Amino acid sequence: MQDTAQRLLIIDDDEMFCQVLHRAMSRRGFEALVAHDAAEALSLARQHQPELATLDLKLEQESGLKLLPDLLELVPDCRVVVLTGYSSIATAVEAIKLGAVNYLCKPADADEVLAALGREEGDPQAEVAEHPPSINRLTWEHIQKVLQEHDGNISATARALGMHRRTLQRKLQKRPVRR
Structure with missing residues (x-):
């Protein structure tokens, strides 16, 4: 459990994923907030100033990458992890350049999200693929x-x-x- 309840903003258009992650993070002592689109996310960020956020890369017709700079402008110290079922090298690089602290492929569970939010440095021991991509x-x-x-x-x-x-x-x- 956390000593003080950190605010976590979950930004994702998948309602079931949001419910599961919200419940898991609440059990771990976080004050979890949920937004299903960019406008709702910015409103909650402005109002609650979350310390942490998860951001879906693909929000219905919107790109999470477009939302990321606006979110960080409102809450500059927010640690954001981009989550996606549509991962690519290009979007991972852009997410980090735009200020995300990490990038995770879905499905990701609460422990993986917490680990990604908490990582301060890169991992020089990260595996290098043995075979080139198809x-x-x-x-x-x-x-x-x-x-x-x-x-x-x-x-x-x-x-x-x-x-x-x-x-x-x-x-x-x-x-x-x-x-």
């Missing part, structure tokens, strides 16, 4: 990078990739390839 994974990473460069604009990204917009939308609806 061509499908590289394709996913490239699409995510180009999408990021076009601020999430599907049409502009499709034009840049030379593919039809609907084809790109179908590819984006799929889960990322693991390897």
Whole structure:
């Protein structure tokens, strides 16, 4: 249990995930708050000044990366961990550049979230993959990078990739390839 209840803002559009994480963090002594979109998150951050936050990378039609600078402007000392089921190297790098302290792939449990929020330094012992990523994974990473460069604009990204917009939308609806 925490000595004093730290405020944790959970920003995610998945209501079930929010309920589970809220309950788990409350049991661990945190004052957990939940927001399902950017406007609600900024309102709660302004009102409650949380010390910690989890931020979903993909909030319905919004990007968590766009919310991150606004959140940190309101609460500069907030430690933010970006959580996503759509991980890519490009978004991980951008999240850290924008001020997140860590980046976790979903599914992540409360212990993993707490560990990520508490880590102060990088891990030089982190595993280096023995095998290069598959061509499908590289394709996913490239699409995510180009999408990021076009601020999430599907049409502009499709034009840049030379593919039809609907084809790109179908590819984006799929889960990322693991390897």
